Amino acid sequence: MALDIKICGLSTAETFDAALGNGASHVGFIFFAKSPRNVSPALAGQLRQSATGRAEAVAVTVDADDAFLDAIVAAVKPDMLQLHGKEAPERVADVKARYGLPVMKAFSIREAQDFDAIVPYGEVADRLLFDAKPPAGSELPGGNGVSFDWRLLAGLDASVDYMLSGGLNAANIGDALRLANPPGIDISSGVESAPGVKDAALIDNFFRAVRAAREDSAA
Numbered sequence: 001m002a003l004d005i006k007i008c009g010l011s012t013a014e015t016f017d018a019a020l021g022n023g024a025s026h027v028g029f030i031f032f033a034k035s036p037r038n039v040s041p042a043l044a045g046q047l048r049q050s051a052t053g054r055a056e057a058v059a060v061t062v063d064a065d066d067a068f069l070d071a072i073v074a075a076v077k078p079d080m081l082q083l084h085g086k087e088a089p090e091r092v093a094d095v096k097a098r099y100g101l102p103v104m105k106a107f108s109i110r111e112a113q114d115f116d117a118i119v120p121y122g123e124v125a126d127r128l129l130f131d132a133k134p135p136a137g138s139e140l141p142g143g144n145g146v147s148f149d150w151r152l153l154a155g156l157d158a159s160v161d162y163m164l165s166g167g168l169n170a171a172n173i174g175d176a177l178r179l180a181n182p183p184g185i186d187i188s189s190g191v192e193s194a195p196g197v198k199d200a201a202l203i204d205n206f207f208r209a210v211r212a213a214r215e216d217s218a219a
């Protein structure tokens with residue numbers, strides 16, 4: 001089975017190239033002022049050019065209004081919007097209609113009941129993203145480097161198209177793939193040397209770990 005791999009929170013040409021060179025299927029930009037990964041639409045628009053035809057450029061926003069989304073879409077021309085806030089199903093539908101772009105809706109997971117929240121999004125979101133609940137006091141809804149119990153994903157209907165995120169890194173991705181067998185994975189802080197500082201060597205290392213895990217499971 002193909003595995004989509006999204007490297008999120010990119011902000012430099014070197015690490016963007018590392019993600020593309022390793023075969024990332026998705027590259028993500030964060031548009032959230034409180035994040036150490038926050039980028040301007042102009043910078044993301046420049047960086048994303050080298051992704052054209054190679055990877056999907058994803059714009060990550062948190063309860064953004066239309067004016068901000070208009071600016072992002074105009075400058076970045078993303079292939080997908082990731083809504084990582086408390087956007088209601090109606091808002092997801094409005095965003096899809098306004099931009100004609102696929103939307104990936106994020107959900108915070110700690111226990112099995114948290115998956116109940118996805119039901120009203122079944123008709124509107126193109127893809128779902130499962131992240132851990134932020135730790136107490138965090139100002140970030142994502143990018144916290146925290147995992148949830150991946151075994152919870154085993155109870156999910158196999159038709160649900162999603163990406164697994166939250167606290168993934170080179171050391172734990174083998175377990176995550178074995179336990180959840182997700183169609184896609186999404187990593188941010190696990191390939192950083194400091195908050196918001198992506199590291200090309202850590203990106204290489206992560207892809208090596210993914211390849212090794214997949215070779216092991218195919219053997």
Ligand SMILES: O=C(O)c1ccccc1N[C@@H]1O[C@H](COP(=O)(O)O)[C@@H](O)[C@H]1O
Binds near residue numbers: 062129189
């Ligand atoms: O990364 C951020 O700073 C961020 C800010 C606001 C919303 C989402 C954000 N990141 C998303 O968080 C997950 C995974 O993060 P991590 O690997 O645990 O650090 C991923 O979906 C990012 O898109």
